[in-house]
Amino acid sequence: MSKRKFGLALTMVLAAGTILGACGTEKAKNNEGTGSKQGAKENNFSIAMITDTNGVDDKSFNQSAWKGIQEFAKENNLEKGDGGYDYLESKGDADFEPNLNRLVRRDFDLVYGIGYLLKDAMEIIADQHPDTMFGLVDEIADSPNVVSIMFKEQEGAFLAGAAAALMTKTDKIGFAGGMQIPVIERFQAGFVAGVAAVNPDIKVDVQYTGDFGKAELGKAVANRMYSSGVDIIFHAAGATGNGVFSEAKERKSADKNASVWVIGVDSDQYAEGQVGDENITLTSMLKRVDVAVKNISELARDGKFPGGEVKTYGLAEDGMALTDSHGAIPDDVLAKVDEFAKKIADGEIVVPEYPTK
Amino acid sequence: MSNRFVNILVPIISIILGLLVGAAVMWFSGYNPVMGYIALWNGIFGDMYSIGETIRQISPYILAGLAVAFAFRSGLFNIGVEGQLIVGWFAAAYVGMAFELPKFIHLPLALIAAALAGALWGLIPGILKATLHVHEVIVTIMMNYIALHTVNALIKAVSEGGYKTERIHPTASLRSDFLSNLTDFSTLHYGIFVALAMVAVMWFILEKTKTGFELKSVGFNDHASQYAGMNVKKNIILSMVVSGAFAGLGGAMEALGTFGNMVTRGGFTGIGFDGIAVALLGANTPLGVIFGASLFGSLKYGAGNMPNEAGVPVEIVSIVIALIIFFVASGYIIRVLLSKMKKKKEAK
DSSP, X not given: OHHHHHHHHHHHHHHHHHHHHHHHHHHHHHHHHHHHHHHHTTTSOOEEEEOOTTOTTSSSHHHHHHXXXXXXXXXXXXXXXXXXXXXXXXXXXXXXXXXXXXXXHTTOSEEEEESGGGHHHHHHHHHHOTTSEEEEESSOOOOXXXXXXXXXXXXXXXXXHHHHHHHOSSSEEEEEESSOXXXXXXXXXXXXXXXXXXXXXXXXXXXXXXXSSOHHHHHHHHHHHHXXXXXXXXXXXXXXXXXXXXXXHHHHHHOTTOOOEEEEEESOOGGGGEXXXXXXXXXXXXXXXXXHHHHHHHHHHTTOOOTTOEEEEOGGGTOEEEOOOTTSSOHHHHHHHHHHHHXXXXXXXXXXXXXXX | OOHHHHHHHHHHHHHHHHHHHHHHHHXXXXXXXXXXXXXXXXXXXXXXXHHHHHHHHHXXXXXXXXXXXXXXXXXXXXXXHHHHHHHHHHHHHHHHHHOOOOHHHHHHHHHHHHHHHHHHHXXXXXXXXXXXXXXXXXXXXXXXXXXXXXHHHHHHHHTTTOSBOOOOOGGGOOBOHHHHHHTTSOOOBTHHHHHHHHHHHHHHHHHHSHHHHHHHHHHHOHHHHHHTTOOHHHHHHHHXXXXXXXXXXXXXXXXXXXXXXXXXXXXXXXXXXHHHHHHHHTTTOHHHHHHHHHHHHHHHHHHTHIIIIIOOOHHHHHHHHHHHHHHHHTHHHHHHHHHHHXXXXXXX
């Protein structure tokens, strides 16, 4: 009896396997179908991106890159999906290579990798697929079909530093970084230089949390800084920076007259700083990944893809900017900040790339 | 119903239940579950590339699962697999990068270095447990953090301030052109054979040696073992060391096979923690670990295709995968239900 049931179970498993297997082949056929359809509308230029491990809605540079792709798609009448535009999120670093491969296999013309972590994976995949164009943000790749997109974060951070130095009342300013890597050190170097350009006597308290995803660490650092008399903190720490915001907001809601400010990073973080009627976001330093992504996409569409080159976006290329302060920064201060911006764009001020040790 | 039949029926029912509840989740979130599961299937078995990547994903899971299972057989709960894997990863990456040796020395050396590093990381909680009765769960959890941040600092030191180690020399690499070509340029590497060899090693130690008998005996009852004249302290330490060595080898898979270097990490890899589930799914037996790791590895890798092919967002995919594993893990409930049904029948 039991043997017969065992046999029945085995048969069922086999049957299920066959049915599922059939699904697989059917789908494969469908894929071929769409593949040939794609060939028919070859004139469309298609782009896609994969995120690093922070996801596409990270309120930071992944989101900004996706925004750039969406804008490009809108202007060129692309549809989401094969032959148009799309994105894939990576959950861990083992996903980078397979995700890049998936997009290459779907025949996207230009594939972006957002973040320095993707460098190794991108070089490997780019060498295997020399006919596909790739763009890498925040790192320099060594392949002829990859354009490396770099930013002069130090220039934007310089403006943030100048604004902070002009606004501080306690002459103490804080910098909360994520992991201590070259990109974030450029933020630090520019910020410290910007503060010093206004007033060399102001003390900048530099702290690294060692993580981009732990808000509680950001909160602890902010707590320490505000308690020691710092009144403005610039964070370059991704989601860890959300903790800086929550600490500032708590202090503001406890005491309406408390002078605590946060300078946001990568995208406009004004909405993060809302406390009732007040807002503790002084301004945000924008890293215009969207501008860069759109720009490179346009070049590639027109057959002028700068493969193997390093494209650097700073103030002069509209790759950096401070957002509207919604009245938090008075006009005379803004005028002074704009003056710095002009001098940097003209090359009159060269902002250091590395922090002085 | 025979025991054997139940043993096969339970996991099948669990997987089907998991798939059904997962389908419901997709359905209610407005996505087509059939498309989703086809995408999952294609993501795992769709073509040679996917199969290669799936096997690649399974290799570290097998080793992490073995590490947890081995300690568990001696009654120890090794939560520190994650940290042991991280130090193993670094040791292998460092040996692979720093030395220039012929392949038949270099590769084994890098693997041994990883195993030793992992073993050392297991030795400390082992000694503390055996001599001072400090609970290994606490020590191993803390050792994870020590591993993570120590390794981050070491990466910085060996790369002169950078955030990643240089790539390993090809002589230390587990990657092979043969496997790569076979699977259409996937990152499949020889690591799977290392993992399977370790499965055989664990089975041999536990089932065929006196040491293995002692280890299991300590796991069943350490007082009785002591009374029987076994050296309980030695066995506890040994168990943690071997467990750590398995975990360290899991790190070597990542260092010598998948990545070829190590990058400063903000958080854990998760492989070590998943290893706990893999071991428990596999009932802490060497063969069971292979099945647990295969399930985990395939689902984890195949899931990546669901946003790609079916447009299901990553968050929903995570819920679906978690549900499938949840039901497989709660196979005990199904077992109880089955035996109740059986009793009812008998009563009639």
